Amino acid sequence: MATQTRSGPPAALPRPGRDPRADICRGLALWMIVINHTPGNWLGGFTLKNFAFADATEAFVLLAGYAGAFAYAGQADRQGWAPAAAALIRRIGKLYVAHIFLLVVFTAQVGFSAATLDRAAYLDELALDPFAEQPYRTLLEALLLRFQPHFLDILPLYIVLLSLLIPGLLLRGHPWAVLTLSLALWLGVREAGFNLPRWQEGGWFFNPLAWQVLFVAGFLLGQAARGAPSIPLPPRSPWIAALALIVLGLGVLGMIVSEHLPETMEELPLWFSDFLVGIDKTSLHPVRLLSMLALTYLVAAYVPRDWAFLRSRWVWPFAAMGRHSLPVFCFGILLSFAARLLLEQYDGWRMQVAVNLLSFGALVVIALIADWARETVRPKPAPSPAPQPLPGTA
Template sequence: MTSLVRLDRDLRVDLVRGFALWVIFVNHTPGNWLGYITPRNYTLSDATEAFVMLAGYAAGIAYGAAMDRQGWFFAATRVMGRVFTLYVAHIFLLVVFTAQVGLSAARLDSAAYLDELHLDPFATDPYRALLEALLLRYQPSFLNILPLYITILAMFAVAMPLMRYPRLMLALSAGLWAAARVFDITLPSWRGEDWFFNPLAWQVLFFIGCALSYRPPGGAPLSVPWRRWAGVLCGAFLGAGAVLTVMIWFHWDYTEATLPAFAPYLAAIDKASLHPLRLLTMLALTYLIAHLLPRDAAWLRSLPGRVFALMGQQALPVFCAGIALSFLARVGLEAEDTWWMQIVVNLVGAMALVGLAMLTAWYGAEKRGAPRTPRLPSPPQPDRN
């Protein structure tokens, strides 16, 4: 584990992203008791916001440096190469997920799986469903995060030079987010349904991450200095958000009965187009974590910290495995919803995610390593007889 974690990076970013990937696995497993303690139960944002923002942060570091060294066109081709990798991963995950859900539905005689996960078109019109899935115009449940990432990254390939003008980039991004919300602008889909994650709105988080990480030649990244009053305001906002989240998730009937005029505003806190309260929650969390968690904190290099950091550094395979494993975990919990099955599902799932991260990191380290010099055969020894 120690040798596989890349310590030359900001481990805070990797740790939060690894934690978000583990949370995605837990939250996508219905009936998982750990789902009651994940951040979505006490903040107005969840792991998806963290995933998108940190993806932008990583893109600003990696592709911004490539743009400054070798120009926009070269950097854009690298971004589009990453887009292609993500697209292939999405199609592979689509095939695996559809196969395991379809097989489970047939073996367990449960068509509800297909309806609930929006996979029923594969039963009624499979060829059209496959074509629309390849075009990203059809996205079954749980398979909508990678299309969001693919689309935003393609937008980033075009808008990359704007990183040199961070305030202009953020103004344009915020304008697009506002327009997408106000005028209900989204990308087309097959059956007339909106994208579950509207890329035209969610891109604002990605570009905020870019602006915070990009370091222009001879300059410094966009700075957001610490102010005590701002920290107190962020803490108060997150506290109020925790109360609202509890009202939404655990006491909705009581909220509707006692606050009939306020309940519609809570119900309107949508995820598809990134409601302002969800956006502000993510920004408040980022501000506090960035300033209150030192980059060189010793516990970041502890075993738990390195485990999450390693998963964050191998985000794509860990994410894909987490989505596939979440359905298997669901089937297991539905077959035997007991405390020991809860332990087995979560322990095996976590071990599988960490094991895959270790394997991927080891393979990447081998590819980056210097080629080994082949050992030459020893010269023949003279016959002493």
């Protein structure tokens, strides 16, 4: 008998468990986003952005790509491209609805606060004043993702990145092609200065055509972690670790000089100060990309996935938040503005402690509710039917 060959997607890989490192890091990133979005929060001086040319947004995007490899590339391997693409479309739809809902609630929160407290500056500072000037046009532009107030530009970025992943899944078995196309697009966008249009204000604050390179880096890292075709990862090496630490150390020095030592900044050579000022976030400057990759290498190479501490009570709140990034992020945006209002009333250490403890606790509660909801709606396996007696043995 002739041997039949089968064409189609590669054989499905066994589905690995969740990576606690990714959940914890995502939870930390979400917590930092809340802190950084709260003006006057003393903890803002201790977040990642103060110690590297990268911040929680870079971590969030890279981890989104990492999770995408497990969720969607894994599904494509098991079921084919079409079901995975359909799952991506459903996720994009959920993100879009969440973004519009968050926009409406955030606008109401800020607008009501501005009217009640007579602080019209809130609307101008958060770029919500077009709602007062052209409400119908502003709403239309918001639905088209061309109007993005401050703090509400991360979900549109995520929507575009997941949209690019739909055709990208077709190349999941060709990692070098994926990396080459991604790098070419990133470099081309930076060189041409191209960006997606934004109503009234030029381009998007986070240019998704540039930030996709960080998403792709996370995707390829996830592919390697689950044993799928990927780029060979750098081995665990003290030399590579030393180089990564040098990159991060230079970032610390650069941030200290540029943010906290203006006198020293003025004494530096003009080319060096111009270089520091030119490390842009919109099109993901190479220094920002390199900083995040250096930090990722250190975590991936020197924090074991099975380390018992990662499942201890000390870090479980961050892991819980990381498992439910969408509700935690949306609630965190609203929470950060409420925290700002409290800190503006009284900025003493007691209020600082209270605001940060209450904010952190509220985010953990949201994550626990999401955990409970997921377990409640998850379909339970049907019980096995009772064995039937053989004929004539009853």
